[in-house]
Amino acid sequence: MDNIIIMVNEQLLAQLEGLHTIETAMQITGLTKQSTLNLLSTLKKEQYLTTTGGGKQKRLYKITQLKQLPRSPGMFDLLNKYSPHMKLNPWYDHQVHGKYSVEDALIDAIKTKSFRVILVSLCLFSHITDWRKLHRLAKQHDCIQQVGALYDVARLYFRTKYFLFKSERKKDWIKLTQLEKKNFPSISEKWHVYIPFNEHDIRGEIV
Numbered sequence: 001m002d003n004i005i006i007m008v009n010e011q012l013l014a015q016l017e018g019l020h021t022i023e024t025a026m027q028i029t030g031l032t033k034q035s036t037l038n039l040l041s042t043l044k045k046e047q048y049l050t051t052t053g054g055g056k057q058k059r060l061y062k063i064t065q066l067k068q069l070p071r072s073p074g075m076f077d078l079l080n081k082y083s084p085h086m087k088l089n090p091w092y093d094h095q096v097h098g099k100y101s102v103e104d105a106l107i108d109a110i111k112t113k114s115f116r117v118i119l120v121s122l123c124l125f126s127h128i129t130d131w132r133k134l135h136r137l138a139k140q141h142d143c144i145q146q147v148g149a150l151y152d153v154a155r156l157y158f159r160t161k162y163f164l165f166k167s168e169r170k171k172d173w174i175k176l177t178q179l180e181k182k183n184f185p186s187i188s189e190k191w192h193v194y195i196p197f198n199e200h201d202i203r204g205e206i207v
Helices: 002-016 022-029 033-045 075-082 102-112 115-127 131-140 144-154 185-191 199-205
Strands: 018-020 049-054 057-063
Touching: 002 022, 002 033, 018 022, 022 033, 022 057, 033 049, 049 075, 075 102, 075 115, 102 115, 102 131, 102 144, 115 144, 115 199, 131 144, 144 185
Parallel strands: none
Antiparallel strands: 018 057, 049 057
16 A cells, blocks of 8 residues: 555656646646645645745645655745745746845846746845845856846836945846847947847736
8 A cells, every 4th residue: 555655646746747836737637626735734844845925825735756855945045935926936946044034036047048037036026125235245156237237227117225236347147249229229238238038028027
């Protein structure tokens, strides 16, 4: 009987691996809501599942085929926590050590050079508390232009505190052979960077 239970669990883990809501988990398993919640609770106890969100935010269940050892929240955790709609399924385990803040997550998001990650990172600007730290980190990681451009775009859609970023030098965010079609042209020109998304992307995914 134990072998059968282990086999079933392995099959379910393979089917459920990824990021889910209770509804998507129910669709995959074909179980009732209560049975699905019982299953998710068991997976959490066995360390195959971690959760984010809750309260006013949609609760998300991250399920893996390998046990998830306890760790501090990393970049993907903070991005999914503060993004109201668009959620990311981490493609690697972002490990952090010590205190990890929203300011750190924003810099790490930019460094991924991922369209979806950078798009979601706009939401973080509403939760920045240490602007001087953000400015210091941006200079340290040589991405002050990118942070400044994202900040100016974020202010168009989210309530953020005012902080003065100054353009320091020209640096293309993404090397492209043609830049005729620019998103947010005035901001792009100000910061000398290419912004890899437009208003439609923002309104359609994270606003």
